[in-house]
Amino acid sequence: MTVPTGVETNRKGVAALWHDPQARSIIYQAVALGLVILAGWYLFSNTLQNLEERNISTGFGFLDRSAGFSISESLVSYEASDTYGRAFLVGLLNTLQVALLGIILATILGTIVGILRLSTNWLVAKLASAYVEILRNIPVLLQLFVWYGVITITLPSPRQAFEPMPGVFLSNRGFMIPAPADSPVYGYMGIAFLLAIVFSFALRAWARRRQNRTGLQFPVFPCSLAMILGLPIIAWLVGGAPIVLELPTLQGFNFQGGINLSPEFAALLLGLTTYTSAFIAEIVRGGILGVDYGQSEAAHSLGLRRVRVLRFIILPQALRIIVPPTTSQYLNLTKNSSLAVAIGYPDLVSVGNTTLNQTGQAIEAVTIFMSVYLSFSLAISVFMNWYNRHIALVER
Template sequence: MSSTQSSSSGTQPLLALIYDKTFRSILYQVLVFGGVFLLGWYLVNNTLTNLEQQDIATGFGFLEREASFGISESVIEYSPADTYGRALVVGILNTVKVSALGIFLATILGTLIGIGLVSPNWLLRFMGKTYIETFRNVPLLLQLFFWYSVVTNAFPGPRQALNPMAGVFASNRGLYLPVPADHPAWTAALIALILGLIGAFLVRKWALKRLEATGEVFPYLSAGIGVAIGLPILAWLVFGAPTEMNTPSLQGFNFQGGISLSPEFFTLLLGLTIYTATYIAEIVRSGIQSVPKGQSEAATSLGLKPSWVMRLIILPQALRVIIPPMTNQYLNLTKNSSLAVAIGYPDLVSISNTTMNQTGQAVEAVTIFMTIYLSISLLISFFMNWYNKRMALVER
């Protein structure tokens, strides 16, 4: 009898531990994590074994080998004699370039259309709805094919290139624009522009605090524009005020000099901007409509201009609703840029595919561009989450 009692008393703590919710939740998580780890280990080990049996080399040593293929456009200098690693860096920068510009332009276009959707003007509402229903319901890949065919067929060859103004040429090879010739003054002006934008931001922040404290309005917009423009002009004058331009000119079968926008880059940027702006417009519309009408009515009764009401009253409150879904669209635009391979723009996926075909390092190449896209997406999410926290209401 005593032995039975002792054994039952010994199992009671174990049963109590098993029936404890906290312990079971931790146990289940450990088991799931262990199962996922074992599955991953099995897949990796099986892949390496199969590659070894087929005498396929593994590892990332191929990144130091000569690439031996050209890239049509790059942000940094590149030649076929460079390594695969540098070629992949070119692809990363090309992806970041088109994604950043696409996010910027799609945000502006989508915001303007979203504001137009809630405008009392029926024509603006009609045009906005027509735009959204047209471009949102056509797959992005088909839009890229359409715009690419338009861009490449609507313009003549380089020898018959359109010349709408001095130094500007448009052909089926791209758009060529003049740029300032190399001079220290332009570097100084660029640094001054960055400082001017920072100064404009600080002026705006000070003006809003002053408005909140005293009720006095300071024209921070015009003052900020003056600072952002005035500093670069001053730096340009101090460093000699150069006026020499690097103008494109026809040499052989194409233009040389200046700066060019390739049909592939322009098509991809246009498609991403137009397509993503449709979703951003609906997000902005819903954000604006989430603000109680009493806010705008109260602001109007105080005599504020409609533009001030939208900029100072409605949009700041709507941002709390707009930012989270806007983050998803930024991520979608960045990932949709991988469709560039369909029209020949040398983005990360396109260059990775070429690398994979030449080296046979399929697993490594796919791992690289998956990791890069994951890193870019996480950076965008981190920044937008930080900005969302700043815009959130602070509870007392």
């Protein structure tokens, strides 16, 4: 029996398409995507059906309802009569505050400890090693409990608070420090500070292009430092140079006025900072050791001091090794901030759990958690990847 010519040609075409690796990979991916969509649709429809059977409302409309609970710490004004959406905003800002301060402090402390581990002083190197080995091998949650206990148990009551310097008080109710009196000048100073940072980056880029074109160096660091310090001072002077400080004063059983760092906030910040800095210290030490020792020998043979060798020769080359793993530590610190619920700090997870218990909107609350932490992680990754490309060695 003979096969028609058209059918034979069609079979050859299908066989040729199937044996084409690129076409076959597209087919596999299309099938995989279809299975994922099918599974997602099944889970979504099954969830909606179960919620409907239990008369559980869905959607984010609950965010407009009155929350009915108070929050102990807030960077923005908040009352119990405000909406759940406002409560989530308070928790979001509290989480962001701890994460940003923790990243900055952990980077500074970890860099210092990592450099000290390579010190030629035996005692200093061993103390730095003990810091790293102890802190990074104790669970971070346990460290939070320890710091919280140290603050709330070992420190005295407000009436017997320590006063290490005038206007600064340490007690089991937190750390109280003076605060500038309300004035619009401080907002202008903040704007001037941000502008100074932007101008510093622009100046650095201009100086680099100028050096590549002419070979002449420009004093970028002194000029940038002068702008960062000078512009806010100029804004302060133009605004009338207010110097009034609001000092904490003991009223009743606690201090009023100034800035109050609660025990929960202080314990969370100290725990996350010390724990993450121990890992960053090892990353910094490994990055420095990853630079060929001949670089240091050549610099020392030119008569450069150790500090200048470290600053201008070793660290710039070590950054390409340090930055990628440090990004992971920043992400870990941000996600570990969710452990604040264990010591009572009102972060996003703590506020969200209270909202979930009152409204029963579990899916919506968890969706908000996932979206916020995913956004934080992606923002940190994008910035650190940009910085990593910016400092990468360029072959000429």
